[in-house]
Amino acid sequence: xxxxxxxxxxxxxxxxxxxxxxxxxxxxxxxxxxxxxxxxxxxxxxxxxxxxxxxxxxxxxxxxxxxxxxxxxxxxxxxxxxxxxxxxxxxxxxxxxxxxxxxxxxxxxxxxxxxxxxxxxxxxxxxxxxxxxxxxxxxxxxxxxxxxxxxxxxxxxxxxxxxxxxxxxxxxxxxxxxxxxxxxxxxxxxxxxxxxxxxxxxxxxxxxxxxxxxxxxxxxxxxxxxxxxxxxxxxxxxxxxxxx
Amino acid sequence: xxxxxxxxxxxxxxxxxxxxxxxxxxxxxxxxxxxxxxxxxxxxxxxxxxxxxxxxxxxxxxxxxxxxxxxxxxxxxxxxxxxxxxxxxxxxxxxxxxxxxxxxxxxxxxxxxxxxxxxxxxxxxxxxxxxxxxxxxxxxxxxxxxxxxxxxxxxxxxxxxxxxxxxxxxxxxxxxxxxxxxxxxxxxxxxxxxxxxxxxxxxxxxxxxxxxxxxxxxxxxxxxxxxxxxxxxxxxxxxxxxxx
DNA sequence: TATTTTCATTTGTCCGACATTTAATGTTTG
DNA sequence: CAAACATTAAATGTCGGACAAATGAAAATA
Numbered sequence: 001x002x003x004x005x006x007x008x009x010x011x012x013x014x015x016x017x018x019x020x021x022x023x024x025x026x027x028x029x030x031x032x033x034x035x036x037x038x039x040x041x042x043x044x045x046x047x048x049x050x051x052x053x054x055x056x057x058x059x060x061x062x063x064x065x066x067x068x069x070x071x072x073x074x075x076x077x078x079x080x081x082x083x084x085x086x087x088x089x090x091x092x093x094x095x096x097x098x099x100x101x102x103x104x105x106x107x108x109x110x111x112x113x114x115x116x117x118x119x120x121x122x123x124x125x126x127x128x129x130x131x132x133x134x135x136x137x138x139x140x141x142x143x144x145x146x147x148x149x150x151x152x153x154x155x156x157x158x159x160x161x162x163x164x165x166x167x168x169x170x171x172x173x174x175x176x177x178x179x180x181x182x183x184x185x186x187x188x189x190x191x192x193x194x195x196x197x198x199x200x201x202x203x204x205x206x207x208x209x210x211x212x213x214x215x216x217x218x219x220x221x222x223x224x225x226x227x228x229x230x231x232x233x234x235x236x237x238x239x240x241x242x243x244x
Numbered sequence: 245x246x247x248x249x250x251x252x253x254x255x256x257x258x259x260x261x262x263x264x265x266x267x268x269x270x271x272x273x274x275x276x277x278x279x280x281x282x283x284x285x286x287x288x289x290x291x292x293x294x295x296x297x298x299x300x301x302x303x304x305x306x307x308x309x310x311x312x313x314x315x316x317x318x319x320x321x322x323x324x325x326x327x328x329x330x331x332x333x334x335x336x337x338x339x340x341x342x343x344x345x346x347x348x349x350x351x352x353x354x355x356x357x358x359x360x361x362x363x364x365x366x367x368x369x370x371x372x373x374x375x376x377x378x379x380x381x382x383x384x385x386x387x388x389x390x391x392x393x394x395x396x397x398x399x400x401x402x403x404x405x406x407x408x409x410x411x412x413x414x415x416x417x418x419x420x421x422x423x424x425x426x427x428x429x430x431x432x433x434x435x436x437x438x439x440x441x442x443x444x445x446x447x448x449x450x451x452x453x454x455x456x457x458x459x460x461x462x463x464x465x466x467x468x469x470x471x472x473x474x475x476x477x478x479x480x481x482x483x484x485x486x487x488x
Numbered sequence: 489t490a491t492t493t494t495c496a497t498t499t500g501t502c503c504g505a506c507a508t509t510t511a512a513t514g515t516t517t518g
Numbered sequence: 519c520a521a522a523c524a525t526t527a528a529a530t531g532t533c534g535g536a537c538a539a540a541t542g543a544a545a546a547t548a
Contacts, residue, residue, distance in 0.1 A: 010531080011531080011532075012300060012531085012532090013303075016304070023338075024334060024337070024338060026341065030342055036497080036498060036499085037498075037499070038498085046532075046533085047532060047533045047534065048533090048534085048535095049293060049296075049531095049532070049533070049534085050531085050532060050533080052293075052297060052499090052500090053296060053297055053300045053531095053532095054300075056256060056297040056298075056300045056301050056304075057300050057301065057303065057304035058304070059257075059301065060260070060300070060301035060302070060304040060305055061304055061305070063338075066498095066499065066500095067498085067499080067540090067541085068497095068498060068499045068500070068539070068540045068541065069497075069498060069499075069539090069540045069541030069542060070495090070496065070497045070498065070540085070541050070542045070543065071497085071498085071541070071542055071543085072497080072498050072499060072540080072541070072542090073497095073498065073499080074499090078342050078343070079335070079338050079339055079342050079343075080343075081339070081343070084335055084339050087335065088332070088335070090268060091323070091328055091331065091332070092416075092417075093268070094268060094323050095323055095325070095328050095413075095416065096413070097270065098274060098322050098323050099322075099323075099324075099325070101412070101413060105411055105412070105413055106413050108364070108411055108413075108414070109411050109413035109414040109417065110413075112360040112361065112363075112364060112409075112411075112414060113357060113360050113414070113417060115360060116356040116357050116359060116360035117356065119356075120352070120356060165356075167349055167352055167353050167356075168343075168345070168349070169339075169340070169345060169349055169350050169352075169353035169354075169421070170352075170353040170356060170357070172336075172339065173336075173353065173357060173417055173418075173420055173421050174417075176417060177413070177417050254500080255500080255501075256500085256501090280528080280529060280530085281529080281530070282529085290501075290502085291501060291502040291503070292502090292503090293500095293501070293502065293503085294500085294501060294502080296530085296531090297500095297501095310529095310530065310531095311509090311510085311529085311530080312508070312509045312510065312528095312529060312530045312531075313508090313509045313510025313511060313528075313529060313530080314509085314510050314511040314512065314526095314527065314528050314529065315510070315511060315512090315528085315529085316509075316510070316511090316528080316529045316530060317528095317529065317530080318530090
């Protein structure tokens with residue numbers, strides 16, 4: 001880790017990379033303390049400012065945490081699921097918006113992934129998951145609900161479906177797909193009729209999971225996919241018509 | 245964006261957050277130039293060093309790029325799929341290793357996600373994808389291949405399967421699941437017999453995709469899941485026996 | 489013993505200086 | 519006039535020192 005070639009490119013980036021590699025390779029363990037900034041500056045033969053910039057890069061990636069004081073310093077941080085979730089969601093959102101991913105592609109990906117969870121969720125969902133889904137369905141049926149709240153509830157419902165699979169790795173991977181879709185979903189104005197249909201499909205999904213009927217859940221999800229895609233097309237057409 | 249409460253905690257983190265929010269909310273567009281470090285220092289009423297630490301945080305998240313010189317500065321960066329891939333893979337890897345995710349959970353997640361791609365891949369795979377898969381299968385059949393190379397080839401094969409779905413969002417989400425599994429897969433010593441069986445299943449998958457037979461592909465993937473899980477169990481048992 | 493004080497260590501912030509890179513501008517020369 | 523060259527200005531990158539603030543440990547005190 002002490003290596004640092006006399007490369008011309010961004011010393012702070014090089015140092016960050018060296019430390020990051022040490023962490024990723026397992027050379028440094030969780031909660032292990034890094035040398036102090038002054039010591040690192042000595043080791044790498046750079047100024048303390050440069051070391052600090054490197055450490056801030058690592059902090060931005062949640063790889064280290066710092067504490068002031070006598071026993072303070074920089075420590076290798078255990079990456080928690082919650083933080084990873086949050087990062088994954090914002091990155092996915094940015095990726096969708098910056099690269100102008102079309103609704104169809106995102107929607108297809110989202111539902112394909114969700115359908116992968118359905119069989120596992122049918123087998124393992126707990127009463128808690130079912131209760132969450134029922135509660136969200138109830139919320140979605142409220143007449144005065146704003147479009148934004150409906151979207152939130154939609155996400156919460158599908159999140160419960162995914163979590164029902166009781167596989168944290170799966171939940172993590174899907175968080176990006178489901179939650180990042182929300183801004184795109186907001187493009188679609190949910191009319192009263194489309195909400196009714198969606199709530200109906202959600203109910204079918206919840207029923208199927210309660211009955212532990214994977215095939216029925218898959219069928220309902222498939223219908224929801226098709227319906228959501230048709231809503232997207234309609235919204236696109238409306239937007240195109242408006243432009244002309 | 246100019247807001248900055250007189251909070252005493254971590255000015256550079258606060259500033260980074262303010263700028264990050266401006267970028268994520270779409271307030272700043274791709275390739276737009278941020279004010280210079282000196283100007284930002286003025287705006288936020290902090291020193292240039294503090295601003296620099298904030299900018300390094302953003303650079304670490306690939307949100308900005310900086311260029312030196314007269315027309316230089318910090319620019320909002322378009323997040324590319326390639327970078328997002330790389331980040332997603334390393335984050336997933338860290339998440340698996342730091343949280344001691346068991347082989348079974350990771351394996352289940354991986355194959356569940358892959359099976360979500362299979363129908364799409366059966367419909368859309370190009371000759372290119374098929375050629376890649378065949379080439380990797382051929383490579384996997386070489387007798388002198390190291391375990392590491394076999395793992396690499398395995399990842400490449402499954403990557404081609406996923407890419408065959410022709411959905412970049414799906415590919416991105418799955419990169420983390422497939423590639424992050426590699427270190428865990430390395431735990432399993434691939435004996436000659438297990439390799440033979442795996443190559444056989446890969447061939448069946450490739451055949452099914454070539455024939456655009458989604459059901460057959462799913463069946464083969466299902467078998468591969470079960471077989472991989474059994475290999476994992478065997479490896480665990482062997483490791484346990486060794487310890488005693 | 490229990491409490492308070494002192495102290496050393498470490499991160500957080502600021503300042504000023506200089507190096508380096510880069511493009512635009514000005515200047516010289518063929 | 520045009521091309522090559524030199525100058526300059528603006529920006530990031532790096533350095534070194536200084537002080538503030540937090541924090542736990544050791545020392546002094548009641």
